[in-house]
Amino acid sequence: MASLLYLGVRPELDAATAERASFRIALGVDDDRLDRVDLTTTRLPEDAFERYAGFVIGGSPYNVTDVRKSETQQRVEADLERIAARALDGGTTAFFTCFGIGVVTRLLGGAVTTDHPEEAAAAEIRTTAEGADDPLFGPAGPVFQAFTAHKEGSVAVPPGAVLLAGNEACPVQAYRAGADLYATQFHPEPSPRDFADRMVFYRTTGYFDPEAFHTVQEAILASVVSEPARILHRFGERALARHSAGGR
Template identity: 65%
Template sequence: MVSLLYVCVRPELGAADAEHASFRRALGVDVVDRLDLLTERLDPARLARYRGVVVGGSPFNVTDPAKSVEQRRVEADLESIARSAAAGEIAAFFTCFSIGVVTRMLGGEVTSATPESASATVIETTAAAADDPIFGPSAPSLTVFTAHKESAAALPDGAVLLATNAACPVQAYRVGTHLYTAQFHPEPTPRDFADRMTFYRTTGYFDPEEFDIVQRQVLAASVTEGAALLRRFAETFAPATQL
């Protein structure tokens, strides 16, 4: 039985397909089902069949001044998943753009004041993360990939800060025991992330004239702890899917 679901919110099919493969490898499972919220509506009955959900990244921003009907629908469906996870009905790991959706749902502010360009970044775990089954073993710090234009302005009410750094103070937090959020991308290898950059070469995550330089830096980085977080997420909440 498949117990994990990858929720796709990327309009770029090639990038979405590669991200799905990255999550499957990082989670350490044979099969991770896929739900593409840009082409399918969230079905609560289908969601209930899974023990865990991972939400991928997106070029969408919560702070976008003008949103398509499609983006508004995606954000509403992500909020539904987040509410289920906050209630402990399902485990969910939100990444990238979707941490902003969760932050807004919790009444927090999302800001464009603390962006991070496409790069490997060191983040520090907090004292509160020491006993967390997902983040605790990665203490005191880990290197992950970042690329975002917005982030949580502050930790929202009811959340537990798990990871931070000077550039972006809210890198990861947990709500209750089943809802995890991360501003960074935990799933890609350096090769995965370098390949993903080609889809977003002119979208503002790095200077397009420095593409080759940034890509070489990404490929030279040693980044493994993000995948370790996801492996522990699968082992904790969906052990039946282990290889």
């Protein structure tokens, strides 16, 4: 039976474990249909493109704009570029999130800067006209809430990609490149409880005022965020159906 692969790119492996659980629930798949590889400790398997119907890439404290990068981060970025390139060629399906959108933007020849950060919060996201026609984003409606927490962002939609969603703080919140590569700046997978729990791992890393931890966490827990997980669910259905139909 075909399965998907979750790629963890968080050095904090406990945070990656919780993130993988969030992805599984949002995708709506059984535990044995979402495998896991942590790229911070393990290279992308050589047979990954033959084994999996599609890939979902989690978030990370890494930044594409980091001036000094460890060997681990450089290796992670190279593996993510391999997946993005294969999806661009139609050889697989992939959904990149948070840090991953920067990797894809750079690969496509776009610019990533620190001009469009967003603190940890439930942000209003607006779909574009192209987003309204997209099979994943169209059903989400013209406006929805999604969780954000990032220090960098794409300056504009990169060459060859179609802008699907944005907002005032960060104009590039989501895009599609080709038919099989999706990338979001926001986090599509966590529930409010998941996101509030994730904050514990990153309390002093610059995504929110650590002195306001409880206030920010309470606001997260009180938010209503449902559409991003449905977007991810539609991606999973599409990837598995494509594989069953012999799409690669």
